[in-house]
Amino acid sequence: MANVRSKWTNNTVAPGTMLPASEWSDAAMMTIPAGYMMVKNDADNLYIILDVVGDKGNDPGTNDYYWLVIDSDNNGAVTTDRDVLYSPWPGQPNRLGRWIMARPNATWPAPNSQVIASSTRMSFGPTSHSPLNHRIWEIRLSLSEMGITLDPTGPAPVVRFGLRIASSTPSFIFEYPVNPLSAFSSFHKIILANMAPAIYPAGTAGVVIGGVGIIPATKINAAGYATISEPYRINPDAAAFGGTLDLIGNTATLPGLWAAGARKYRVLHRFGNTLAEVNAAAWAPIRQNWANYRWTGTTHVWESFGPDSNHLYPLVNPALDYSIKALLFQWNTSTEPNNIHQFKIDFYRTAAIPVASPPQILTLRLDNKLPEVKLIDTLHNGLPVAPCAIEYMADSNDGVQLAFKAFDPEGDLYNYTLSAEWGAGQSEVIATDSYANPANRTTAPVWHGISSATMPASPGKWVPPVTCAYLFRISAWARVTNGYTYPYRWVSDFRTLTLVKPGIKLTVKPKPPLVEMIPYGFDTKGKIVGKGIEPNKLGRETLTK
The missing domain is CATH 2.60.40.1190 (Immunoglobulin-like)
Known part of the structure; x- marks a missing residue:
């Protein structure tokens, strides 16, 4: 093998x-x-x-x-x-x-x-x-x-x-x-490669904490929002952070610290609801546990990491090959309060002997709250239609309206989309808006979305193209990243009903006969054709004598 x-x-x-x-x-x-x-x-x-x-x-x-x-x-x-x-x-x-x-x-x-x-x-x-x-x-x-x-x-x-x-x-x-x-x-x-290596473009990594996931630290502003406008694997736009976050070390700095004798480090943390509040807060050690997988050359070995009684984490040899390269700290944010968090890291030979390292404070805006979305009502002639109902259109121009909510209390909304889905993969966007719209950036980076709206706006109607069962969906993405994907969190709500066009008679057509195919290498009875051999030589030498 x-x-x-x-x-x-x-x-x-x-x-x-x-x-x-x-x-x-x-x-x-x-x-x-x-x-x-x-x-x-x-x-x-x-x-x-x-x-x-x-x-x-x-x-x-x-x-x-x-x-x-x-x-x-x-x-x-x-x-x-x-x-x-x-x-x-x-x-x-x-x-x-x-x-x-x-x-x-x-x-x-x-x-x-x-x-x-x-x-x-x-x-x-x-x-x-x-x-x-x-x-x-x-x-x-x-x-x-x-x-x-x-x-x-x-x-x-x-x-x-x-x-x-x-x-x-x-x-x-x-x-x-x-x-x-x-x-x-x-x-x-x-x-498989489990993740993109956090190799940041030249000059973009933080001096100690290189970044969060694949987001370089220099692309995170003083308020804790990430923005990358250049061509890159992801392009967060004033994105907050959420989920489990990997703080990745600077791969140029860590070997120097290791050579200087650093074998341990302490992660310090503070929190506030405003920048002034967080900057006035006292630093305190933060304790988390995580696992990483080390590649031995033949297999992955599970290794766990956590702080000792002095709140010190072990610094691993930068030359070793781990699934998450240069991982300094993995932060499970699920129980943390939303808003502004700051981090810095101090390095040590032993608990009593520090090793000098470049100063750096990393600020992250945390938002683990999903947007609030609700498809409030489906309206026909201004009246609510019950879910799963069969509703008859009066003429070819008759249609429905949708009342919905797509609101992010934290102000970190990425976009919302109101859509109709029917048939075999058919869909149509009825209404959509996003943070990319300049009209939604007047109070950047805050955009809440919409607390209540009806679309199409009166006197407009969404006219169904055919008689069919329809699923109407309101969905929204949060303007949040976990350091590897963006946008990161999606939520939706939907209602279904059948809309019948005038003059349509509902009939059930018989299913067409199924045509099936067997793969290459088999006869019509499903038996393998041809005897394969495993050659003694591989690559270009297989067919050489």
Whole structure:
């Protein structure tokens, strides 16, 4: 079994597209039969390239394909209706199919109407692994589709996989491991990058506390709000902080402190409802406990951290490799009061011997309160309509109005959206507003939203396009970040009802017949075609004699 540790991609990738070629220069790499596998990931997707240097025949649509078999529950055995096979859709090499495992060596057919979040793309040309033209498969796997959620405070998720690569010219079927539809106990591992490394742009890190998550300390103003207007992984706009916050050390300063003998540090904290109040408050040690995962070269080891009786935390060797790089302090803010908090850190050899460090005070505006949203009423001809009702429109221009509330008492509202949803993924925005609107920045950074409104405003009405069951939703985001995502918190409220257009007769149509497809590598009876082998050599040497 082989392991490959995925690298985090900093590239913003549009939905349905792949990473640009420039992103693969530092990707993690594993040798596979007749080629190389490269892997990267972000918070939403795992990106894979199968660089099949041994397939030099440009004959798409024949029997050039791959199987990527995923042990979804990581139990080392086939789990019916849980584990999956990804493979190009037969006859459509740039469409990815997802087949559910029925039992060892067998999948359920997939409906021809299947739509999935993951995707694939086939190409033919040279790469860094070979100047000769050859087959290249790009794969984008949705982490949510695979049931994976990244948690920077937990161990890095592991994707256990088996692989088959088939080519028509030259003719080969290689498997890694052999029998990947049954040999789950021999699967290889992709260890995902759990979070973006907090490597701040030059000159933006704080001198001791480099930042909060991936937000550099210099992008947090004196009032504790974060704003990043330059192109970056996230772009908070006068954002408060909330959730669990990682205070990341300056990776240039920490090695110097370690070399000076620092082995411990104390985190000092103070709080106030105004800047004047917090600046007048006394500093006091703050005590928190957290865990981080250290990479040993083969596995992640769970390590816990907390203060001793002198309120001192252990300073870890900056050269060690942890899941959260240079983590100095992890602050669980769930029980903390909202408003202004400040931090500073002092370093020590021992409890009685300090080590000089550059002065720094980090100010954070805390807001853990969600916006208040409520869909107060659905109105037809000015009268409330009960939820789940069937309401008949008088004519083709008749419609409804929505009374709603989208209000943030803390003044940290990001946006609100009033929308209608119906049918198969159809939707329409009825009303929306955001902090980006200059009219909402007259008292920046405070914007509360709206305590009560009816949209469309009279005499307007929202006219349903078709007879259907409708879901009307009011949703809002808080202008808050946890240091890694922005905006961070979303809340919604909804009502449903059926709107009937005039002259419409409701009928139930019979379901169309289901057309199903089996993946490449199987015959019409669901039996595996072709015997795959696991070669003695990997990479470009697989086909050499």
